[in-house]
Amino acid sequence: MKASISANERLKYFAPQIEKISLGTKAWIAILLLFIVAGGVALYQQIAIGHVVTGMRDNVIWGLYIANFIFFIGISYAGAILSGVLYVFKVPWRRPIVRIAGLVTIAAGLIGPIFILLCIGRFDRMHHLFLYPRLQSPITWDVMAICTYLVGAILYLYLTLIRDFSLYSDAEFLSIPSWKRKLYKTLSLGYKGTEVQKKQLKSATKLLAIVMIPLVVIISSVLSWIFGMTLRPGWHSSIFGPYFVIASILTGVGVIIVIMWTFRRLYNLKEYLTEKHFTYMGFIMLVLAAGYGYFSFSEYLTGWYGSEKWDSEVLSKLFDTSEYGWWFLFSNLFAIVLPIIVVALPKLRKPGPIAFSALLMVLAMWVKRYLIVVPTLETPLLPVQDTRMEYVHYVATWQEWALTFAGIATFLLIFIISSKLVTIVPTSDYIDDEKA
Amino acid sequence: MVSKINQLLTSFGKTVFALLLILWLTPSNLFAQDPPAKEEPTEEAAEAEEPEEADEPEKFSSKMSLSTTQFLGDTVELQGLLRAKMDKSWAAVPNEKVGFFAIGDEDEKALGEVVTNAKGIAKFRISTKAMALNADGYLAFAARFAGNDELEESDGDANILRASMKLTPVKEDSTITISLNVTAPSPEGETPIAEADVVVYVKRMVGRLKVGEGTTDEEGNVDIDFPTDLAGDDLGNLYITAVIEDYEEYGNIAATTIQAWGRPISYEISELPKSLWSPHPPSWMVITFFVLMAAVWGHYAIVLYKLSQLKKAS
Amino acid sequence: MQNSDNTHGNERRDFIKLTVLGAAAAACGSAICSCGKKEEEGKKVKLLSPDGKLVEVDSKHLKPVHKTVGVSNEEARHGIPGRKFVMVIDLAKCGNARKCVTACQKMHHLPEEKEWLQVKLMMDNPESAPYWFPKTCFHCDNPPCVKVCPVDATFKRQDGLVLIDSDRCIGCKFCMAACPYSTRVFNWSEPDLPEEVAGLCYSPETSVPSKVGTVEKCDFCPDMVRAGQLPDCVTACPNGVFYFGDENEDVVSNGEETVRFSQLIKDKSGYRFMEDLGTQPRVWYLPPTDRLFPVERGLDDLPENIKNRFNDVM
Numbered sequence A: 001m002k003a004s005i006s007a008n009e010r011l012k013y014f015a016p017q018i019e020k021i022s023l024g025t026k027a028w029i030a031i032l033l034l035f036i037v038a039g040g041v042a043l044y045q046q047i048a049i050g051h052v053v054t055g056m057r058d059n060v061i062w063g064l065y066i067a068n069f070i071f072f073i074g075i076s077y078a079g080a081i082l083s084g085v086l087y088v089f090k091v092p093w094r095r096p097i098v099r100i101a102g103l104v105t106i107a108a109g110l111i112g113p114i115f116i117l118l119c120i121g122r123f124d125r126m127h128h129l130f131l132y133p134r135l136q137s138p139i140t141w142d143v144m145a146i147c148t149y150l151v152g153a154i155l156y157l158y159l160t161l162i163r164d165f166s167l168y169s170d171a172e173f174l175s176i177p178s179w180k181r182k183l184y185k186t187l188s189l190g191y192k193g194t195e196v197q198k199k200q201l202k203s204a205t206k207l208l209a210i211v212m213i214p215l216v217v218i219i220s221s222v223l224s225w226i227f228g229m230t231l232r233p234g235w236h237s238s239i240f241g242p243y244f245v246i247a248s249i250l251t252g253v254g255v256i257i258v259i260m261w262t263f264r265r266l267y268n269l270k271e272y273l274t275e276k277h278f279t280y281m282g283f284i285m286l287v288l289a290a291g292y293g294y295f296s297f298s299e300y301l302t303g304w305y306g307s308e309k310w311d312s313e314v315l316s317k318l319f320d321t322s323e324y325g326w327w328f329l330f331s332n333l334f335a336i337v338l339p340i341i342v343v344a345l346p347k348l349r350k351p352g353p354i355a356f357s358a359l360l361m362v363l364a365m366w367v368k369r370y371l372i373v374v375p376t377l378e379t380p381l382l383p384v385q386d387t388r389m390e391y392v393h394y395v396a397t398w399q400e401w402a403l404t405f406a407g408i409a410t411f412l413l414i415f416i417i418s419s420k421l422v423t424i425v426p427t428s429d430y431i432d433d434e435k436a
Numbered sequence B: 001m002v003s004k005i006n007q008l009l010t011s012f013g014k015t016v017f018a019l020l021l022i023l024w025l026t027p028s029n030l031f032a033q034d035p036p037a038k039e040e041p042t043e044e045a046a047e048a049e050e051p052e053e054a055d056e057p058e059k060f061s062s063k064m065s066l067s068t069t070q071f072l073g074d075t076v077e078l079q080g081l082l083r084a085k086m087d088k089s090w091a092a093v094p095n096e097k098v099g100f101f102a103i104g105d106e107d108e109k110a111l112g113e114v115v116t117n118a119k120g121i122a123k124f125r126i127s128t129k130a131m132a133l134n135a136d137g138y139l140a141f142a143a144r145f146a147g148n149d150e151l152e153e154s155d156g157d158a159n160i161l162r163a164s165m166k167l168t169p170v171k172e173d174s175t176i177t178i179s180l181n182v183t184a185p186s187p188e189g190e191t192p193i194a195e196a197d198v199v200v201y202v203k204r205m206v207g208r209l210k211v212g213e214g215t216t217d218e219e220g221n222v223d224i225d226f227p228t229d230l231a232g233d234d235l236g237n238l239y240i241t242a243v244i245e246d247y248e249e250y251g252n253i254a255a256t257t258i259q260a261w262g263r264p265i266s267y268e269i270s271e272l273p274k275s276l277w278s279p280h281p282p283s284w285m286v287i288t289f290f291v292l293m294a295a296v297w298g299h300y301a302i303v304l305y306k307l308s309q310l311k312k313a314s
Numbered sequence C: 001m002q003n004s005d006n007t008h009g010n011e012r013r014d015f016i017k018l019t020v021l022g023a024a025a026a027a028c029g030s031a032i033c034s035c036g037k038k039e040e041e042g043k044k045v046k047l048l049s050p051d052g053k054l055v056e057v058d059s060k061h062l063k064p065v066h067k068t069v070g071v072s073n074e075e076a077r078h079g080i081p082g083r084k085f086v087m088v089i090d091l092a093k094c095g096n097a098r099k100c101v102t103a104c105q106k107m108h109h110l111p112e113e114k115e116w117l118q119v120k121l122m123m124d125n126p127e128s129a130p131y132w133f134p135k136t137c138f139h140c141d142n143p144p145c146v147k148v149c150p151v152d153a154t155f156k157r158q159d160g161l162v163l164i165d166s167d168r169c170i171g172c173k174f175c176m177a178a179c180p181y182s183t184r185v186f187n188w189s190e191p192d193l194p195e196e197v198a199g200l201c202y203s204p205e206t207s208v209p210s211k212v213g214t215v216e217k218c219d220f221c222p223d224m225v226r227a228g229q230l231p232d233c234v235t236a237c238p239n240g241v242f243y244f245g246d247e248n249e250d251v252v253s254n255g256e257e258t259v260r261f262s263q264l265i266k267d268k269s270g271y272r273f274m275e276d277l278g279t280q281p282r283v284w285y286l287p288p289t290d291r292l293f294p295v296e297r298g299l300d301d302l303p304e305n306i307k308n309r310f311n312d313v314m
C-alpha cells in the first residue's frame, strides 16, 4: 500500500461525495430528468412530424441547435486545453481544477455533437459520412476532428483518474457497494504506484497533454470554418478560426469557474478551492475576455468600415435595436466588459463576484453564438420576397427550446453522476507534494 | 408482391429500352426535337370535321393534322399530330394509335399504325415508288384516329404532287457550299421548281439551327454557303437538312446529308479533376489530413501502449 | 350542362389533362398507365424497324414514359457525353407570367409553395428601374454547394449540371448555407405526394419524388434533354424568356428560335449574375433593355399572397 496515510485522510474528507447521494441531489436529478423527458417529447415530435416543428425554414436553415452545438463543443475544447496547459506547464495551483476541467470536457463533448444530430434532416443516414466521405467538406473535417478529439479527451481524463481509482479501490474505509469497488479496481489497471508504473503513467499523461493543446486549436478552428468557408456575410471571415478558439476557451473558463463555485459550496471544498484559485482563474478569464474583445472589435470594425453591401446589411441588423441591437449590446457588455471590470477591481476580485460575472459571461457568449448563426442566415444575398413570416424571420419553437434545456440538463446530470463516481479534487495528486 | 414489382420493373425497363432503340434507329426521327405541338402545322393540313352529334355527347373532340415531307428516292414521311380540345385550347394527345392510309381512287390501303409520342405526334415513313397516283395526279394519304372512351374519332388527309430535292455537298479549301436542285416529275421529264425558298438546318441537341437559306433559280438550283465553325458529334459529323417548307402542292420537300464538317466534340467521360468541387480532393488536402490524423492517432497508440505496460508492471 | 354532368366532365377533364401533360410515370417496378385503362395483352402495333421492315410490337410496350429512371445512378453521376449545358435568360422579355414556375412545379410534383424556379423583383438600388428576375439553379462551374457536401450527395457532372442524390443526402443543409443564391429548398416535412409519385424510384436526373429531410433544387431536367426535349420552364414560357442549350454545340433554343449561344451573348451583352462571387454560373442573363412589357404588368392577375411579396419593392 503505497498511498500515504494523509492521502487516505484526504479521501476520508471527500468520501461523503462519492459515498452517498443526498436528498437535495436526488431532487436535482429528478428535476433534470424532467427536463430531459420534455426534450424527449420534443424529439419525438421532431422525428414523427419532421423538422417543420422547429423554427428553421429555407432561409434560416440552422438555428438554436447549431448555436448550442458551437456553445457546448466550445466549452469542451476549453476544458481540454485548460487541463492540458495547466499540466504541461506544471502550474502549482492546478490540482483542484484539472478534474473539473476534465469532466467539463467529456460532458460538453458528448452533448455538443447531439445537437448536430438534431439539426440534421436524416440522422438515420449518418453512416453515409463514413461510406461516402468527401474530404473537401468542412463537415468531414469536423466529424473526424470531433471523433479524434473525444477519444483523446476520454483517454486523457482516464489517465488522470487511474491513481485515484487505485486509491479508492484500496481504501477499505470507503463505504461503497462492492460493484463500485470492483469497477475502481478494474479501471485502476492494477496501479500500485511502483516506480515503473509512476514513470509510465507520468510520461503518458504528459504526452497526451501536449497533443491535446494543438489538437484543440485545430479542431476549434475547423468548427469555425464550417461558417468561414461559405460566401455569407458575417461568416466569410479569415479571423474566424482564432476568433472561435478564443471564444471557446473564454466560455469554457467561465463554465469551469461557475462549477468550481458550485462544488465549493456543495461539497464544502473551501480548503481546496481557495480564493487564490478563483483569482487565478479570474485572471485567465480577464486575459481571454480582453483577447476576445480585441477580435470582436477588429471583426466588426473592418466590416463596418469597409461597408460592403452584405456586411453592412448584417451589421445593420446587429446594431438595430428593433432587431438584434439589444442582444448584441448584451453579448458584448457581459462577455467582454463585465469580466474585465470584475477581475480588474481588487474589491470585486472575490469568488462570488467572479463566479457571478462568469455566469453572465457564459450567457452572453451563448447569445453571441446565436448572433453568429441567425442574423447572417436571415440576410441572404438575394431578396427573400416571401410572404410567409417564418421564412423571413427565425423564431425558435418550444421543441427547440425543450431540447436545448434537455441538453443543459444532461450536461449537469453527467456532472452530478460523475461527482458520485470520482472526487472533484484529485485526491492522489497531492501525494507527490507531500513526499517532496 | 415485391417479386411481382421486380418482375414488372425488369420487363418494363427492357421494353422502354427496346422502344427507345426503335425510335432512335427510325430514320424518320430526323430531328431530335419535334416541332412544338402548340404551333399550328405549317404543312398541308386537313382539319377534321367537327364531330357529329354522337349518342355519347360527353366525349371530347379530337383533331388530327397530317403533313408530309418528301425525300429523294420517292420516300414520304407522314406526320400525324393528334390533339384534343380541352378548355378552349388544343392539347397534344400522347399514347394513342394513329393509322396511316394510302388513298387510291377506288380503294385505300392501310400502311401502318404508330402510337403518338408525348407531343401527340406519330411519324411514319414510306416508299411511294410503287404507289399509284390518283386520277388528278396526286399522292393521297390519310391519318386516322379511331377514338377511345374519352375522345371522338378524327382524321386528316393530305394530297401532294411528287417533287424531289437533290443535295450535293461541295467542300473547297476553306469554304463549304450546299448545292441543291429541286425538280418535279412531269410528262416532259423532270422540270425544275423555281422561286422556292430553301432553308438549311443543322440538327442540334434541342431543335435545329438555321445555318443558311436561299431561293432556287430558273433551273431549280441554289447554292447555299455553309458555316465552317460548327461543332459536330464525336466524329465531327453534322446532320444537315435542307427544307422547302409547305411549297405549293408539294408539301414539304427535304434532303438530308451527314458530313464530317464539324469540330469533333469529345464524348469521353473522363475523371473529373482534383478539385474542391469534384469527388477527388486536391493532393495537398489528402496529405495534410492524413499526416495530421496519423500524428494524433499515433500518439494515442503510444499512450495506449504505455498503459498496457503499466498493467503488465503490476 | 347539368350540374351532375358538370362534375363528371370536370373529373374527366382532369384525367385527360393528366394524360396530356404526360404525367404518365413509371414506378420502380411498375409502369403506371396514364390513360387509366388496361391495354389487353397481345394487341399488336405495327412499327417500322431499323432496316425498313414493318414489325409488330405488343401494344402494352408502347407506354409513353415521363419522369422515369432512364439511366443508372452511375450514369446519372457522369452526365450526358459531349454536352455542356447552358441557359440564357432574357430579362427584357420577362413579364412575371409565372408559367415557368407552375410548369416546373407540375413537372416535379411540387406543392404550390415550393418553388425551385423563382421570379424575383429586383431593384439594384433606389434609383434603378426594377425588373423581373427569373432564377433557376445556376449550375455553377465552381459550385460552393458541391464543395461543402460531406457525402457527395450533391455533385457536379461533366456536362456541367449540379444534381442531388436524395437517397444519399443526410440533410445537413450545409449546401444551402453555402449557396449564395438561395437556390436550394429543404423538405421540412414528409412531402404530400400522390401514391404513384411517391412510389417512383428517385434518380438525380428526375429529382422526383421529394424526400423528407433532404435538399432539392432545379435540375435543368436532364431527363427531358435525354429525350430530345427542352426543360418544361423553357417551353412553358409564353414570351420565350428561357433559352436552353449546349455550349459545346454553341446553340441555345427557347423552343421557337434556335440561335448560336456565343452570338446571342455577344449581341445582347449577356452577363452572369454576381460574377464577382467567382462561382462561374452556367446561366447567363440578357439585360432588361428594350423591354417587352412595363414592369408593373407583372403584378397584374397575381394572387394576393404572391403580389404581397413585392410590396417592399413596388
Ligand code: SF4
Pocket: C148, C149, C150, C151, C152, C153, C154, C164, C168, C169, C170, C171, C172, C173, C174, C175, C176, C214, C215
Ligand atoms: S444537405 Fe445533403 S446535399 Fe446538401 S451538403 Fe448536406 S448531404 Fe450534401
